[in-house]
Amino acid sequence: MLVKASGTWLADAETKDIMVPVDIARLRAALKAGDPAAENNAAYVPEGENPSGLRPSIETSVHAIFDWPVVLHTHCVATIATAVRADAARVVEQRLGDLGAAFIPYVKPGLSLARAIDDAAGAETRVLVLGNHGLAVGAETAPQAEALLREVSRRLTPELTEQPHREGANPDTPTGLAGAGWQLFDHAATTALARNQTLLSRIEGASFYPDHVIFLGPGLLVAAENESPQETVARARQGAAQNLIVFPGLGAALPDDASPAVRALAGCIGEVALCLDPEAELLRLTAEQEADLINWDAEKYRQALELGPS
Numbered sequence: 001m002l003v004k005a006s007g008t009w010l011a012d013a014e015t016k017d018i019m020v021p022v023d024i025a026r027l028r029a030a031l032k033a034g035d036p037a038a039e040n041n042a043a044y045v046p047e048g049e050n051p052s053g054l055r056p057s058i059e060t061s062v063h064a065i066f067d068w069p070v071v072l073h074t075h076c077v078a079t080i081a082t083a084v085r086a087d088a089a090r091v092v093e094q095r096l097g098d099l100g101a102a103f104i105p106y107v108k109p110g111l112s113l114a115r116a117i118d119d120a121a122g123a124e125t126r127v128l129v130l131g132n133h134g135l136a137v138g139a140e141t142a143p144q145a146e147a148l149l150r151e152v153s154r155r156l157t158p159e160l161t162e163q164p165h166r167e168g169a170n171p172d173t174p175t176g177l178a179g180a181g182w183q184l185f186d187h188a189a190t191t192a193l194a195r196n197q198t199l200l201s202r203i204e205g206a207s208f209y210p211d212h213v214i215f216l217g218p219g220l221l222v223a224a225e226n227e228s229p230q231e232t233v234a235r236a237r238q239g240a241a242q243n244l245i246v247f248p249g250l251g252a253a254l255p256d257d258a259s260p261a262v263r264a265l266a267g268c269i270g271e272v273a274l275c276l277d278p279e280a281e282l283l284r285l286t287a288e289q290e291a292d293l294i295n296w297d298a299e300k301y302r303q304a305l306e307l308g309p310s
């Protein structure tokens, strides 16, 4: 099996070497047996076949256990907005049932998720909606997998009667932000989120999917009315680091040295928020699930790759 390497971008696939070979038979056997060694994907790269020394994606187990010639796994915005709903299983059955879809409640990516997929997926299962995580589709060919992914995304994109306003959403600078080592994040959806108190109150303080925790820190830091930007930045640097601050009514800010991945996830939260069903009850990750993600060694490796020189 060829899988994307950890810390590389699928967008670079046509110009850079981003794929790593993995011994799928050996990895599948370990996953099915629940062997803890299966958490270390790098151990399944055939010797001598990886001259660039890349490490397989931390989500290699999803690709290995979901038994299709082509498996696409993405953190599709419309899917995440569905996968964070308390009634996600019902919505998936309703909207995707005829596509051969299964919903899998949140489990930590890695061996646990692979085993949950193995339990839930039958021979006809082509679509996996992973609770508080994302989407995986399986197909015979890459074009079929892409078409299925687009169909799922289309069906899960809500037709909101009232689109949250996102036009002309240039963030306004909170007084005193300059010089704090942070800068405005000029992103239409995330600015729209900052300016929509109803949406903001639904997700303030919460994280809903693993990459948010890994790249932005646990929770969603919203500046308080009575604190200065310097005080908010100091709060972001206490404890588990936060890489995104939302200033209600104004916009959002990121550290000056935010990596491309941090920027992508800072935009993702705005896109997901604008895609939420206004009535749906949301399930956030628990503090325990957040902590579990931050202490994960494979993730530390990925973060280091993201932050280092490319």
Ligand SMILES: [Zn+2]
Binding pocket: 059, 073, 074, 075, 109, 133, 134
């Ligand atoms: Zn994933």
